[in-house]
Amino acid sequence: MSDLKLTYFDFHGGRGEPARLALAMGGVPFDDDRVPMADWPERKASTPFGALPVLVAEGKTLTQSNAINRYVGKLTGLYPSDFWQAALCDETMDAVEDLMNEIVPTMFMPDDEKKARREELVEGMFPLYLKRLNQNLADHGGRYFADDRLTIADLKVAMLTRQFTSGILDHVPTDLVEKVAPGLIEHFQRVMKDPSIKAYYAKKGVEV
Incomplete structure (x- = not known):
């Protein structure tokens, strides 16, 4: 099982898609947890801010799409060092x-x-x-x-x-x-x- 789990809605786009693409481009294995819209009301309460995306890295949880993007960008070389x-x-x-x-x-x-x-x-x-x-x-x-x-x-x-x-x-x-x-x-x-x-x-x- 991967050390990374990215949870976002089950469609191609939106706030979670850049992180999905970055991980795929970087060849970083991750659990692509896609939430059908019908399941969202039940799962919403389990998220820290009642929103997606959510990234779990080595058991630690990260929210907010741009924070996730920066983390994933650094992990995959898609975020500037300058x-x-x-x-x-x-x-x-x-x-x-x-x-x-x-x-x-x-x-x-x-x-x-x-x-x-x-x-x-x-x-x-x-x-x-x-x-x-x-x-x-x-x-x-x-x-x-x-x-x-x-x-x-x-x-x-x-x-x-x-x-x-x-x-x-x-x-x-x-x-x-x-x-x-x-x-x-x-x-x-x-x-x-x-x-x-x-x-x-x-x-x-x-x-x-």
Whole structure:
């Protein structure tokens, strides 16, 4: 049995996916504990903050997606050792988390309220953050967000881009990213072409 257990929902994406990808890319064995949504109400109380992802490493529990990402990134060589590049990596992940903190609550809203809130976000926060991420990417060389190489931050942004472009978010235009932050589309394609990521999803039977 692996010394690592990552618990997250049973779908390909979201806050737990960057850590899954990083571990797979680093060749680090882990127990991929996938929670079906139907089982979540029963399992929620067993998590420290009533939320996922949760990482257990050698019997010790870690929560909060970006803390998990940093730990896993260091474990797999996907987190910068240079202090400034590490800060850029953190900045990127925290910006994505700001967006996730607005997106996730809308998933549990009544339809009318969800529509109104998401349309408000499309007119305000979403393009603001997407443009800023796009500019940061350009400022850091145009290929990756930190360290001039693929890091855990790139995995987190790629999962965000996939969420925005997939059509899973009702009332959010699937071409929003392309219109306001085209560099993020190119970045997503670049990340998803990584041989380790392609192999991971091929094994899962998922097209990328």
